[in-house]
Amino acid sequence: MKPPDPDVWERRFIPDRLTPLPFTPVWAELRPAERLRYNQLHGLYGLEQIIFFEQELIVPLLRRLQPLVRDADLRRSLDVFIAEEQAHSAGFHALLRMLRPAWYAHGWRHFVHPGPVAGAILSAMIRRPRQFPFLLWLVQLLEERTMFASRLFLADESAFPAAIVAAQRQHLADEADHVRWDAALIGQLWHDAPPWVRRLNDRLFSWTLGEFIAVPRRAALRVVDELAADLPGLSVPPARLKAALRTLAGRADFRQSVFGRDSVPRTWKQASTAPDLRCVVSRWLAHEHSP
Numbered sequence: 001m002k003p004p005d006p007d008v009w010e011r012r013f014i015p016d017r018l019t020p021l022p023f024t025p026v027w028a029e030l031r032p033a034e035r036l037r038y039n040q041l042h043g044l045y046g047l048e049q050i051i052f053f054e055q056e057l058i059v060p061l062l063r064r065l066q067p068l069v070r071d072a073d074l075r076r077s078l079d080v081f082i083a084e085e086q087a088h089s090a091g092f093h094a095l096l097r098m099l100r101p102a103w104y105a106h107g108w109r110h111f112v113h114p115g116p117v118a119g120a121i122l123s124a125m126i127r128r129p130r131q132f133p134f135l136l137w138l139v140q141l142l143e144e145r146t147m148f149a150s151r152l153f154l155a156d157e158s159a160f161p162a163a164i165v166a167a168q169r170q171h172l173a174d175e176a177d178h179v180r181w182d183a184a185l186i187g188q189l190w191h192d193a194p195p196w197v198r199r200l201n202d203r204l205f206s207w208t209l210g211e212f213i214a215v216p217r218r219a220a221l222r223v224v225d226e227l228a229a230d231l232p233g234l235s236v237p238p239a240r241l242k243a244a245l246r247t248l249a250g251r252a253d254f255r256q257s258v259f260g261r262d263s264v265p266r267t268w269k270q271a272s273t274a275p276d277l278r279c280v281v282s283r284w285l286a287h288e289h290s291p
């Protein structure tokens with residue numbers, strides 16, 4: 001990787017609309033330098049989150065699934081899928097190391113720590129993909145959303161360090177195939193599952209989105225702690241920033257911003273007509289039907 005731009009910490013690391021704090025009233029009370037650093041720290045967390053999903057969900061799930069895939073072309077494509085995810089994770093880690101070497105020289109985890117129980121549950125589900133086919137919906141949703149995120153970076157390139165834009169461009173190029181393969185995997189695994197398994201998975205999927213994906217908790221709150229450590233004497237105390245983030249769990253406009261039809265159109269369409277996905281569609285996707 002090329003050496004970083006000298007002014008790398010002068011720019012944002014992620015589009016503001018992909019970070020939660022601007023959706024709260026306290027955002028207006030922060031000084032410009034505080035907003036910028038919040039954005040940068042959340043941007044680092046966002047890169048970790050992509051690596052986490054690639055390494056702890058997508059790659060192990062694909063390895064487990066591959067022998068079960070009936071379509072020979074699709075089965076072979078999973079080799080490419082896995083290789084590309086490994087390359088993405090390595091690239092994103094290199095980017096993290098370049099941006100903040102003190103945190104990322106020896107590993108990619110600073111904000112993301114799923115905890116032993118959640119990690120063990122996730123691994124147990126990944127080992128049984130026929131019983132937990134919602135994991136494929138989760139992968140597709142996350143991958144389609146990362147494509148949307150990459151497009152936001154590319155739409156405003158000069159706002160971000162060049163190395164971040166380059167990584168997003170490469171990711172976007174590869175993810176289009178991934179989402180196509182995800183849809184094909186869902187076509188087999190979800191439709192093979194008995195209706196009662198699908199209904200149970202629908203509830204698990206909806207709960208997982210609320211607990212781990214869509215609503216700022218844990219790592220998103222740790223971003224505030226690091227902001228306070230980087231910039232002591234914040235104009236808004238960290239406890240108030242965290243309280244503001246916690247209110248987003250109940251806000252439909254925030255949910256809409258995370259998984260709106262504009263951000264995940266393919267998953268939205270496929271989920272709307274899939275059997276036994278009523279909880280997820282009504283809680284996370286169908287809100288756009290309402291006036």
Ligand SMILES: [Fe+2]
Pocket residue numbers: 054084085088089171
């Ligand atoms: Fe990826």
Ligand SMILES: [Fe+2]
Pocket residue numbers: 085143174175178
């Ligand atoms: Fe991917």
